[in-house]
Amino acid sequence: MKKNNPIGIFDSGVGGSSIWKEIHKLLPLEHTIYLADSKNAPYGNKTAEEITNLSIKNTEKLLALGAKIIVVACNTATTNAIATLRKNYDIPIIGIEPAIKPAALQTTAKSIGILATKGTLSSALFSKTTREFTKDINVVEIIGEGLVPLIEAGNLDGPEMVSLLKKHTKPMIAANVDYLVLGCSHYPYIIPQLKAILPDNVTIIDSGEAVARQTKTVLQSMDMLRDENTAPNLQFFTNAETDTLKFLLKNYSEKISVEKKEF
Structure with missing residues (x-):
């Protein structure tokens, strides 16, 4: 992975954008790609196997889009699937747990x-x-x-x-x-x-700030922080309607793109 590749983030829907905000605040020059798997939300009522399979699907998508690190911005996905993800993928994977x-x-x-x-x-x-x-x-x-x-x-x-x-x-x-x-x-x-x-x-x-700090620490330790000084690409993809995501991110509207995409 190249250091100027994006940070990949996924959640069972729009909620993990609260984690994205903390990451962007701490690492404002990093490219980011966020996947909102709203079509399958909420994850909290699914079996551990279903949650793991959805987490693998999202991880595969972010890797295909060039993510250099993956943040599982979902407590349910972290607590049920992160061990499997870390075992199967040779890329840093950051999780989120209740504080x-x-x-x-x-x-x-x-x-x-x-x-x-x-x-x-x-x-x-x-x-x-x-x-x-x-x-x-x-x-x-x-x-x-x-x-x-x-x-x-x-x-x-x-x-x-x-x-x-x-x-x-x-x-x-x-x-x-x-x-x-x-x-x-x-x-x-x-x-x-x-x-x-x-x-x-x-x-x-909540755990947002801690997750952002851990993401920065891991990228620094691997010398993987972006070294370009231009405006970052801040991409958001959802497999449901885009209205809620746009509403929650309205303060960033000049800089971000929100698209509907099947994944």
């Missing part, structure tokens, strides 16, 4: 909430991480049922979204959590709505 460790280390209430998909919460990797860092901590795990389809539709703050968030956060508020870990890359888009519902003392954390 359980920092929440567990920083909680003073000894009570944290985790909002994630069923596919993430039921994975072996998630269970191992949780066991490792939360021995003396009360952990309230909630499946964010119904959230991804609403975000995929661009419905971030309608009554249906607010109602669902109130339902999902109720057990966390009852357990006096002081940290809420977002375990799905779609969920950063609903942080304002969560903040309006949760008590002021609850800190919300």
